[in-house]
Amino acid sequence: MTDSGIIPLIEAKMGQSLRIHSLPQGKLRTYFLRLGISEGDVAVCHERLPGGTVVLKKNRQEIAVGHKLAGEILVIVVNKEKAA
Numbered sequence: 001m002t003d004s005g006i007i008p009l010i011e012a013k014m015g016q017s018l019r020i021h022s023l024p025q026g027k028l029r030t031y032f033l034r035l036g037i038s039e040g041d042v043a044v045c046h047e048r049l050p051g052g053t054v055v056l057k058k059n060r061q062e063i064a065v066g067h068k069l070a071g072e073i074l075v076i077v078v079n080k081e082k083a084a
Contacts, residue, residue: 005077009054010070012045017078018056024072035063042078 006021020041023029037043037058046057052067065073 006074007077008071009045009056009065009073009075010052010067012054012075012077014045014048016045018043018045018075019078021074021076024069028069028072036061037063 009018012018020037020039020043022039023032023037032038037056041058043056043058045054046062047055049055049064052070054065054070056063056065
């Protein structure tokens with residue numbers, strides 16, 4: 001983790017609450033906005049799948065983010081505890 005607390009999504013642990021700090025520019029940003037995910041939103045790292053895929057959960061929606069893309073999305077850990 002950096003001193004500012006900003007980490008790539010790929011480093012998030014399962015159960016952590018995360019505030020989206022920055023999304024990639026272009027079409028990928030538009031896709032996330034259509035899915036209801038924007039900078040400043042809080043989501044949970046719901047699951048970590050083999051191969052580096054991270055599953056984010058916001059409200060009742062789950063979104064799988066591939067390893068490469070998860071490395072480009074920056075987040076801030078809101079809580080460091082694993083959800084029960």
